[in-house]
Each structure stands twice: as structure tokens, then as C-alpha cells.
Amino acid sequence: MIFYQVNRILYKPHIINKFLRNVHTETTSSSNILYPLKSRGLLKVTGDDASVFLQGLITNDMNHFEEGTKSMYAMFLNNKGRVLYDTLIHKWNKEESFLIECDRKLVNVLQKHLKLYKLKRKVNIEDVNDEYLLYALKSTNVKDVSNEKINVYKDPRLTELGYRVISSVDVKDSDVAQTVGNDVVTESNEDGYKYLRYKLGVSEGADDLPPGTSFPLEANCDYLHGVSFHKGCYIGQELTARVHHTGVVRKRIMPLKFNETISNNIERDSVISASSNPKSNLGKLKGVVNNYGLGLLRIKEALDAKILSVANYSAEAQKPAWWPIEAPKELLKSE
Template sequence: MISYRKVNHLFFKRNVFNQLLRHSHGDPPKARLFPLKNRKLLKVHGNDAPVFLQGLITNDMRHFEEGAKSMYAMFLNNKGRVLYDTLIHKWDSAESFMLECDNDVLNMLQKHLKIFKLRRKVEIEDVNQNFRLWALVSQCDDAIDTKTNTQSNVNIYKDPRLADLGFRVLSTQDTDGVQIVKNISKDIVVENDDVGYQYLRYKLGVSEGASDLPPATCFPLEVNCDYLHGVSFHKGCYIGQELTARVHHTGVVRKRIMPLKFNQTVENDMEKDTILSSSSNPKLNLGKLRGFVHDYGIGLVRIKEVLDAKVLNIGKYTAEAIKPSWWPIEAPKEKVSKLEQE
């Protein structure tokens, strides 16, 4: 018997996908392939690569030893603020990984890694002349084969953050979308840009890259790193761990990235970092807009206040903050404290 929660999730996923394909004519395709031109790759490999990365990221590299193929994580500064978000994909050995990052911070991340390399047996390579990234969003995930063979032209990884985000496709630079589709399924539309994928992310409330996450401006729990399986609270020390652990154990995160549903399509005349305010109290700062596509955006906002406000003023537009369905149901703080005592 299928549970109510599973039925509700399937309905939500289908609704999100249909929204993504709302401009399609005729029967919608089962999947879409988006080129991620703003995402780049660094290859980190060598005998000390797992231990090296373990001390720098929020997540636990031991997940790869347990069979994981991809992992979401963040690099923090010593004050616990997010510098760079990343998806780490296991490559051609237990000591070889592809690190995905925003194009605008590629050089900064590479420099960050080299600072902490010291005498470790680790190589850090820019491999973007040879490889490129795509996002594959599918209605039927079971039809996608995620077996990896790094000697092939196409490797597919399930997105470790949310099932609704589909898959990452890592291909050789000379492999185009048509060739990828031949390897996977004929019923896939190849897009020219990633606007549709960005719209999907914003509708879900998932931030990604330096545009959504300007370096050193927010904390990992504020950008839902914990909800998206990107932080481990059981591993050893890493840069920025102390503050992250303290916030987690207090259980108080007042601001988070949330999706914003506008009352109309937003024109490009609105600036990022526009202040959000309540219609009932325009002088009260409730957060900042991080990005928008069509009628959806994301903002780093004060959770309770924006949900209570109902109607938000953002520039010349009005919007509503939506609590994502994938957020966990949190127990009241007094119950959490009681459980911890037991």
C-alpha cells in the first residue's frame, strides 16, 4: 500500500515537472537535459585525497567508502561562513574525485585547496578543457541508468540533494547533447540553456553557485545544507565546524533560503539583494532576494516573519514565501530538549 506521504510527494514532483514544461506543446517529454555552462570541475586525486578533503568540507568523505557516488558539501571559512558550495563525484578510483563548483569561483576554490595541500600526496587539476556538466531532470528516475564508467564519454550521477533535482551528467567536452541522449533515452529534450533548470531550483527553494550564495555572506544551515544532506554532525574537525555544530545543537536557525512565489513574472529591472518587507509593516527588513526566474525566486529570509506576513513587498512586486515540502517536520524545542536528556 502506498502511503499518503509518498502519494503527496509524487503529486508534488509531477506538478513541479509540469510547471517546468509549461511552455511545451503537445505531449511533454519525459526528461530534459540542461547544459550547465556556469558550473566547472576540479579533479582532486592522489593517495591523500580523501583525508585532505575530509578536513575542508562540511560533509563526511567516508560516505564514499559506504557506496555513495556523489555528495553535496560546502567549503567554509574559519568563521563558519560558506565560501563555496560543491557536488563531489567519485571518479576513477577510491582516491579520485571530481569537484563541481561555480565558474566565477573556480580559481578561488583551486587556490583555497592549494593553500591547505601542504605536503599531502594530492593533485588538483582544472579539467574543464576535457569535461562539461549537464543537469538531467526526468519524470521517471528509474529509467535512468546511473552506472559510471569513467572511460566512457558520459557518466550519470543521481543528485544527492533532492530526488526532484534529477541527475548530474558529466560528459567529455566533445560530446554534445544529442550524443548524450542517444546513450540514455530518445525521449529527452536537449535545452540550449539552464534557465528551465534554474526555475526548477527556485521553485524547490534550492540555492546553487556564487550568484545565490555570495562567498562569506551566510552560514551553511541558513542555506539548508543540513536539509540537503550536505553536512555531517558526527565527523571530526573541519574548517568552520565549531560554529556550525553550535548552531545545530542550539536548534535555532532563524533565517533560511526559501522559495518566493511572485504575483506576476518578474522583469530584469529588479536587482538582487532587494530587501523584502511585509505589506503590513514596510519598514521591517525580512530578508534579501537572492535570485529570480519568471514568477519564482529565492531569498535568505526570516522564516517565522515571512510566513506570518503572507504578502511580501519586493521592489515593485508582491510575493509569498513558501515553506518547501521537503523540509523536515521539526519537533517543538521543548520536546527536543526532553529527548536529548533521555
């Protein structure tokens, strides 16, 4: 009798389809893929004052490196608290040596920004894009590599984003793939990595965060371990701290799931509205890859609207699973 019931349940088409979807998802997600990040660039900051120098310019705390951290997510802000450059900072070989990863288009601008505040500090800032290549590695079996040619760093933002790989330019992609893991496939571009970011709801680079337009908490910098609220002063700190302590962040970067694959180019910063109210303005589009997009959205309104309209396409705003669970207002009041 029990055997018959089990078979009857397995025979139901929707159960079988659900099972097949899960198998497909697990198979796909277990792939080991190396994406070349040609959209990202590197600056090397070295010198006796390198750590102290960066401490006064970034949202995160450089002291984490003394505690064993190898990579850190951080933003450089202007004096009005808006994001200029979103970066990953990687500890390099020497004691006071760091590689700052940022949008390739902004490497020179960031270098000038750093030199502006250098003053008489013992710091050297150089563009090293002719020396190193950057990769994103999506893998479940990664080798811990750290040598003169290849270095592997765990992405400090989310586990789902995998790893960053920095290699010398004289190392072939195939050799990098063979060195960092087993059965690693190398892609020819970073479209797959961008799709992964959009599906997770993670912004990166000037296309998603045009310099001087967004606040760090709107870009989920706090949720992605990119801001310290316990360190000393840094440029743009006052407004960031005030917004954090008031707990009022009405807009955030969120994933948008479209009802179809988008083959046409949709203009960036297109207005996102509720389908039931075309005149409403719930946010702006940052980009689209296949059936997922990224938008800076009014959180409550976008989630309440259910169906959104973006340049005549229908989409749904999704609350990322990695966002922290918010405490009930009653609990906050009692505290």
C-alpha cells in the same frame, strides 16, 4: 442515482479546472530534459591522500564514498563558519579520484584555496573544464551510465533535482541525451533548471551564496544532506556544530512565489519586507526566474506576513515540502 451524482460533480467548472491543472502538471513534470550547466565548473583532486585531504576541509564526511556513495553535497567554509564555496563532489573512475563541481566563476579561487592547505600531502589538484562538460538531467527514466565518455550521478540533495551528467567535451549534446535516457530533450541553456531550483528553494553558486556572507545552515545544508555532525574537525566546524545543537536557525533560503511573471531585472539583495510594514526587513532577494524567486528570509516573520513586498512586486514566502517536520517544543523540552 450514483451515476447522476458523479456526473454532476464532474460538471462543476472548478473541479474540471483542477483536474486539467493536475494533468498539465503531471505531463510537464514527466518530461525528460537535459540542461547544459555552463555556470558550473570542475576541479579534479587525485592522489593517495585525496580523501583525507578533503575530509579536513568540507562539511560532509568523505567516508560516505567508502560506503558506496557516488556523489555528495558539501561546502567549504572559512574559519568564521561562513560558506565560501558550495559544491557537489563526484567519485571519479580511480579509487582516490574526485571531481569537485562548483560555480564556474570560482574554480580558480577554489583551486588556490585547496593548494593553500595541500602542504606535503600526496594530492594533485587540476582544472579540468577543458576536458569535461556538465549537465543537469530531469528525467524519470535514466540509464545507469558509467564509462570513459559519460557518467551519470544522482543528485545527492533532492530527488526532484534529478541527475548530474559529466561527459567528455568531444561528445555531442545529442549523443549525451540519447545515451542517458529515452526521449530526452536537450535545452540550449539552464534557465529551466534554475527555475526548478528556485521553485524548490535550493540555492547554488556565488549568485545565491556570495562567498563569506552566509552560514551553511542558512543555506539548508543540513536539510540537503550536506553536513555531517559526527565526523572530526574541519574548517568552520565549531560554529556550525554550535548552531545545530542550539537548534536556533532564524534565517534560511526559501522560495518566493510572485503574483506575476517578472520580466524586469530586480537588483540582487533587494530588501524583502512585509506589505503591511514597508519599513520591515525580513530578508534579501537572491534571484528571480519567471514567477519564482529565492530569498534568504527570517522564517517565522516571512511566513506570518503572508504577503511580501520585493522591489514593488508582491510575493509569498513558501515553506518547502522537503523541509523536515519540526518536533513540537513541548516534546523537545520533555527530552
